[in-house]
Amino acid sequence: MSNIEKPPLAAAFKALSNPHRLTLFNRLLNCCEPGTRCDAASATRFCVGDLGEGLEIAPSTLSHHLKELNRAGLVEMARKGKRVECWVEPEKLKTLSQFFQPNPP
Template sequence: MTSVHDLSQAFKALSNPNRLQMYLELLQQRQTVVESGPACERCCGLTELMTKLNVGAPTVSHHVKELVNARLIRVERQGKYLTCYLNEDMRAALEGFFAKAK
């Protein structure tokens, strides 16, 4: 069960334009994977995010840390690369929040 505090942390993290864009990119990756099959299982690499956002590695790392702390994403190391995955529980909680607001 997601608490009001958890939701407020998620909204706080998403209030930054770069973090919001990163999260939207992961949502888009998720949508693409769902439509085309389990190619990468709802993931996005940090290099890909740096390229799409046109920001450096330290900036992306900072934003990733904030998204992880807000439980919006999780990160896995695969060799020397980090891959970001949506936290499906938080995505569902946000979806539920907005569904109730209608």
């Protein structure tokens, strides 16, 4: 487990394996309005604090989880004034979705 290849996909799934992180990701998942062309520019954004709303975890834990999602390449982050905005790149979703469709019809 220490010197074997760790594919990016495994890292992504690890990030999503924690219920708290899965919830956070889920809140960013409906990133564009239904029926619209979903590009990075129109993706819904939440700041860190709002994302953790209702989840009863410490701010430090929330920060840690978002960082994990970011390191796994699932969530983008950018400071905007006092806040830090988070969003999901639609391209990333496509990649993950297609992993489970190895034989398209």
